[in-house]
Amino acid sequence: MxxxxxxxxxxxxxxxxxxxxxxxxxxxxxxxxxxxxxxxxxxxxxxxxxxxxxxxxxxxxxxxxxxxxxxxxxxxxxxxxxxxxxxxxxxxxxxxxxxxxxxxxxxxxxxxxxxxxxxxxxxxxxxxxxxxxxxxxxxxxxxxxxxxxxxxxVVPPVLLAPAHDAVALLGREVADTLDRAAASLRAPQTNFQLEELLLKARLLRPMLTAAEGAITGAQESLTFNPRGAKHRNSLRADIEQYERLKALVTRSLGMTRALRDHYDDSLHLEPTVQAFSGELCRAAHDLRLLLQNPDDPAVEMVPEEEPMLTAPLVIGTPHPEHWILIGSLMEDLRRVREEIVGETD
Structure with a gap:
């Protein structure tokens, strides 16, 4: 066989x-x-x-x-x-x-x-x-x-739908990863929960590869295609989303890995960590705002709201056992915020 x-x-x-x-x-x-x-x-x-x-x-x-x-x-x-x-x-x-x-x-x-x-x-x-x-x-x-x-x-194929679906799916999973990381900071976590958190975050990599392949296929389907001109703007928007999500995948994975490697049971007692958890939820919310499309039934619509991300947190001196993790998380959050609000150089 x-x-x-x-x-x-x-x-x-x-x-x-x-x-x-x-x-x-x-x-x-x-x-x-x-x-x-x-x-x-x-x-x-x-x-x-x-x-x-x-x-x-x-x-x-x-x-x-x-x-x-x-x-x-x-x-x-x-x-x-x-x-x-x-x-x-x-x-x-x-x-x-x-x-x-x-x-x-x-x-x-x-x-x-x-x-x-x-x-x-x-x-x-x-x-x-x-x-x-x-x-x-x-x-x-x-x-x-x-x-x-x-x-x-005879009807040259235009492969925009697979690319759009792959990018939208990747974006939703990045937002879910940020939400899961935020939830893990609000209460004590077991080793099993931390490993599960990292395992789910690592699934972003194959999803990113799949989105890249779908975009490549879409670009190829438009090359020399008589119907290609009217579809290029739609594909360009998906490519821009993909480039933003590519950086967010790296940041989400970095935060999750740092959380797994440096976690201890008293982490949730830090006031800064609770505030940081709220900022992660806001980042996930604003990412979903960027992804939503009224013409796309596959993307869940977020109620019309203003972006929730505030300026980066000003933190006090953390506990000596937590400062490495908190510093790492804050730097990743800063870069996540830049990608979402479009402030990257």
Whole structure:
């Protein structure tokens, strides 16, 4: 079961992409036979299959990769076939040579794979003539061009929703982390509670990575996309939120770790700590104010209120056993406040 698990993916490709690939292959095949009769348009079909991608940007990249790979492979095969012929050993040595050449030039996987495949096909089923080589290059360009046109014309996907949802989810979790830290300062905590507090805070890191990946996917989906212009402002707002949350994740984790490492049972008796707990609740409140969007039902709306964060606390001299923790927490709170109210340099 484990051996075959890699053969399947959790979700099927979108049906639209399958339809677009099929249409692109069919059109590339027909057009190539009309314009370049004589040989089966295998190169056009291969190019069409690989060039239809989830985004236009990926399609452009694949089109360039495949075209350059085919040109390189066909030229190498033509030269070698012209000099040495196309015997079995020559075909094998040509394939190995193409693989080594692609490695030496540090080519991308798409081009690196296409060069030996093209050379092998030309030497094994083609004739070593300039016309044949030129036709195979033109055939590839036709297939890649048709696939690119199909991908642009037929509803290119705009992947803004996953990015927006990931950023909103991250923001809510940062606010919840601040609330949990505030609650832990108001009453004595057990070791288990402190470990649980830190464990939940550490979940912010994979959420941050997921949000970054979703934003990257959204940016890629808008590149070369005819519908991209009207969506860029929305994505820009999510990117700005993400950059703010990235700093807040670091501060929230730092506060939680310092709290776990330097905690003692008398910490909640410090007057400054109780005031600090209130400031953390205000920070969480104001962060939710920044995240709310009347048009987004996934984000819980906070009643219309003014931001609650005050100026940083002025603290008295803490107990000698608490001053390191309180100082660390206050510095992190200061930076959290700067991020939320927009006072960073």
């Amino acid at each position: 484990q051996i075959t698990a890699g053969l399947r993916i959790p979700q099927r490709l979108p049906a639209l992409q399958v339809v677009k690939t099929s249409v692109a292959v069919a059109l590339a095949w027909v057009v190539s036979q009309l314009l370049l009769p004589g040989e089966l348009p295998i190169f056009a079909a291969i190019a069409a299959i690989f060039v239809v991608q989830p985004s236009v940007n990926q399609s452009v990249g694949k089109a360039i990769e495949r075209s350059l790979g085919v040109i390189g492979g066909v030229v190498i095969a033509f030269v070698i076939g012209l000099i040495f012929g196309s015997s079995t050993w020559i075909v094998l040595l040509t394939i190995v040579l193409c693989i080594l050449l692609a490695w030496a030039l540090r080519l991308s996987p798409g081009s690196a794979n296409q060069i030996p495949i093209s050379a092998m096909l030309v030497l094994s089923i083609g004739a070593s003539t300039p016309e044949y080589s030129i036709y195979r290059i033109l055939e590839t360009i036709i297939g890649a061009g048709i696939a690119l046109i199909i991908n642009v014309a």
